Amino acid sequence: EVQVVESGGGLVRPGGSLRLSCVVSGFIFSSTDFHWVRQPTGKGLEWVSGVSTVAHTYYADSVRGRFTISRENAKSSLYLQMNSLRGEDTAVYYCAGGVNGWVYWGQGTLVTVSS
Amino acid sequence: QSVLTQPPSASGTPGQRVTISCSGSSSNIGSDHLYWYQHLPGTAPKLLIDANNQRPSGVPDRFSGSKSGTSASLAISGLRSDDEADYYCAAWDGRLRGHVFGTGTKVTVL
Numbered sequence: 001e002v003q004v005v006e007s008g009g010g011l012v013r014p015g016g017s018l019r020l021s022c023v024v025s026g027f028i029f030s031s032t033d034f035h036w037v038r039q040p041t042g043k044g045l046e047w048v049s050g051v052s053t054v055a056h057t058y059y060a061d062s063v064r065g066r067f068t069i070s071r072e073n074a075k076s077s078l079y080l081q082m083n084s085l086r087g088e089d090t091a092v093y094y095c096a097g098g099v100n101g102w103v104y105w106g107q108g109t110l111v112t113v114s115s
Numbered sequence: 116q117s118v119l120t121q122p123p124s125a126s127g128t129p130g131q132r133v134t135i136s137c138s139g140s141s142s143n144i145g146s147d148h149l150y151w152y153q154h155l156p157g158t159a160p161k162l163l164i165d166a167n168n169q170r171p172s173g174v175p176d177r178f179s180g181s182k183s184g185t186s187a188s189l190a191i192s193g194l195r196s197d198d199e200a201d202y203y204c205a206a207w208d209g210r211l212r213g214h215v216f217g218t219g220t221k222v223t224v225l
Contacts, residue, residue: 045154102160105161
């Protein structure tokens with residue numbers, strides 16, 4: 001059974017930093033791209049960032065220059081370093097991946113940016 | 116503001132067929148794969164239709180997807196109460212160099 005578990009969310013002040021982690025088990029993590037997707041309260045899903053199997057990285061315009069995605073295949077882990085956080089970054093952050101579509105998702109971790 | 120447009124809501128009675136549209140452009144739907152996800156708030160989203168317009172294992176054949184040009188649609192036949200959820204289309208956008216989700220459609224079973 002594939003398990004995807006995010007961690008690292010919490011309350012942070014505007015301008016602060018947070019690092020999210022995602023650990024995947026039951027699946028060959030290195031074999032597929034992985035992504036971060038977020039959902040602000042009461043709003044829709046928004047793709048945030050992705051990293052390919054060869055570590056090419058992609059970012060939404062709203063986070064480019066502030067967020068950094070990385071992966072550590074030896075630990076089957078995905079990370080999202082979030083700097084210069086803003087109120088509009090408040091959301092549940094999901095880790096997602098899979099071949100031919102994102103079939104593997106975690107339950108999400110809540111990030112709240114507030115003073 | 117998303118580049119993929121969906122109606123905000125759709126509804127039907129049990130057993131009916133409901134169709135959800137997704138409108139994009141040549142840089143996303145018109146040139147790449149289109150995916151559909153089901154999401155109940157507070158839970159993990161679920162892939163319904165994959166890159167090959169197929170249903171992943173475990174997704175009932177009541178769900179079907181189609182695409183034509185820069186538009187796509189998801190059909191749910193034999194509507195059930197547990198189909199009440201938010202539905203999102205998604206695609207890679209070559210102009211934005213990133214993935215995009217649709218605006219989302221809330222399906223209500225009357």
